[in-house]
Amino acid sequence: MDSADLLALDAQHVWHPYAPMPAKVPALLVTEASGVRLKLADGRELVDGMSSWWSAIHGYRHPVLDAALTAQAGRMSHVMFGGLTHEPAITLAKTLADLSPDGLEHVFLCDSGSVSVEVAAKMCLQYQRSRGLPGKRRLLTWRGGYHGDTFTPMSVCDPDGGMHSLWRGILPEQVFVPAPPSGFDTPPDQSYVDLLAAEIERHEDELAAVIVEPVVQGAGGMRFHHPAYLRALRELTEAHDVLLVFDEIATGFGRTGALFAAEHAGVTPDVMCVGKALTGGYLSMAAALCTPEVAAGIARGELPVLAHGPTFMGNPLASAVANASLGLLADGGWRTDVTRLEKGLLDGLAPARDLPAVTDVRVLGGIGVLQLDHPVDLAVATDVVTAHGAWLRPFRDLVYAMPPYVSTDDDLAVITGAMLAVAEKA
Numbered sequence: 392m393d394s395a396d397l398l399a400l401d402a403q404h405v406w407h408p409y410a411p412m413p414a415k416v417p418a419l420l421v422t423e424a425s426g427v428r429l430k431l432a433d434g435r436e437l438v439d440g441m442s443s444w445w446s447a448i449h450g451y452r453h454p455v456l457d458a459a460l461t462a463q464a465g466r467m468s469h470v471m472f473g474g475l476t477h478e479p480a481i482t483l484a485k486t487l488a489d490l491s492p493d494g495l496e497h498v499f500l501c502d503s504g505s506v507s508v509e510v511a512a513k514m515c516l517q518y519q520r521s522r523g524l525p526g527k528r529r530l531l532t533w534r535g536g537y538h539g540d541t542f543t544p545m546s547v548c549d550p551d552g553g554m555h556s557l558w559r560g561i562l563p564e565q566v567f568v569p570a571p572p573s574g575f576d577t578p579p580d581q582s583y584v585d586l587l588a589a590e591i592e593r594h595e596d597e598l599a600a601v602i603v604e605p606v607v608q609g610a611g612g613m614r615f616h617h618p619a620y621l622r623a624l625r626e627l628t629e630a631h632d633v634l635l636v637f638d639e640i641a642t643g644f645g646r647t648g649a650l651f652a653a654e655h656a657g658v659t660p661d662v663m664c665v666g667k668a669l670t671g672g673y674l675s676m677a678a679a680l681c682t683p684e685v686a687a688g689i690a691r692g693e694l695p696v697l698a699h700g701p702t703f704m705g706n707p708l709a710s711a712v713a714n715a716s717l718g719l720l721a722d723g724g725w726r727t728d729v730t731r732l733e734k735g736l737l738d739g740l741a742p743a744r745d746l747p748a749v750t751d752v753r754v755l756g757g758i759g760v761l762q763l764d765h766p767v768d769l770a771v772a773t774d775v776v777t778a779h780g781a782w783l784r785p786f787r788d789l790v791y792a793m794p795p796y797v798s799t800d801d802d803l804a805v806i807t808g809a810m811l812a813v814a815e816k817a
């Protein structure tokens with residue numbers, strides 16, 4: 392079948408994310424991905440600035456990840472996890488417990504980031520119920536957040552941002568407070584901490600947990616905040632008997648310059664969600680980690696088990712490739728890579744400050760963002776970035792990149808050049 396036939400079938404049958412059916416903007420047909428490059432059916436090669444939605448941190452077709460996957464496929468691709476276990480999942484859980492902030496010891500493997508947020512919420516609600524506090528079943532979160540596309544994560548996504556406002560009245564009603572003032576280096580604002588304190592105190596009898604994206608609010612707006620707000624949240628949640636959940640699905644595994652964003656604050660949450668880069672972007676797998684206190688609390692309840700068990704839980708292929716990906720991070724070389732990304736993004740995006748449409752330029756670790764004064768036209772932006780040899784997916788008024796850690800300075804120049812071009816033209 393040639394490319395035109397495939398694209399016609401794509402338009403007829405394949406429903407793409409956040410797109411109407413049939414799609415208005417045709418998708419690009421990718422035939423191969425290797426290193427940081429996507430090869431298109433029409434022969435073009437694009438430098439990937441998205442890391443496949445922030446997950447392919449080591450690039451595509453990494454020999455170590457390919458080998459781990461192939462070797463595992465030769466042994467066992469899947470077995471049910473109920474009543475059975477296996478080395479790849481055991482090694483993965485132990486490694487995650489070792490790498491994550493001290494105190495997070497138990498690992499519940501999930502099939503996607505959204506599911507790990509569902510599981511985290513279940514952990515918190517079940518924990519409170521087990522303590523005889525069933526009224527504590529709401530979640531408090533920051534406006535401007537994003538936690539996934541199933542119902543519980545949607546209920547804590549930004550309520551006004553357009554993504555999920557359609558579902559108001561159907562989703563569980565959570566408690567929203569303003570997001571912290573923007574800026575990783577902006578000195579913390581005590582009046583904002585006072586506001587957080589007042590809201591947590593006001594709702595403490597009905598709050599199971601506070602859930603936030605630490606340091607970077609991703610798909611809700613690509614905003615950064617000072618780590619001191621995480622320390623404030625830790626103190627406030629402890630003082631008011633509320634659990635604290637960090638959603639590290641986008642920030643985890645080095646993206647912000649720390650292995651987990653919680654490390655910028657030196658804080659351990661009660662529950663932490665990871666996903667995306669966990670498998671180096673090879674397969675869908677995520678995890679919800681929790682402290683022994685949370686697990687023991689649930690075990691004392693009327694239903695002493697965590698009522699969750701998807702068919703593909705602990706998938707050995709995903710576990711094996713996750714182990715290989717974590718193995719690549721183990722020597723700490725990623726720190727040098729992410730520092731290089733940060734410099735390349737800062738240098739490459741500096742000229743954007745002079746562009747009339749750009750209202751903000753922000754860079755943290757391997758994340759570079761241009762905020763514009765108008766929403767971009769996705770079709771125009773896609774033409775612009777591909778004409779510059781890059782792959783990016785701007786949204787709303789944001790043009791951003793989260794390149795693979797292995798991107799070279801030349802790759803970063805292509806990516807930032809494409810971002811500037813969108814800011815000039817789209």
Ligand code: PMP
Pocket residue numbers: 503504505506508537538539540604609610638639640641666667677
């Ligand atoms: N939380 C955060 C912070 C995310 O960025 C995402 C995905 N963009 C999710 C949750 C949902 O993860 P998934 O797409 O794997 O369900």
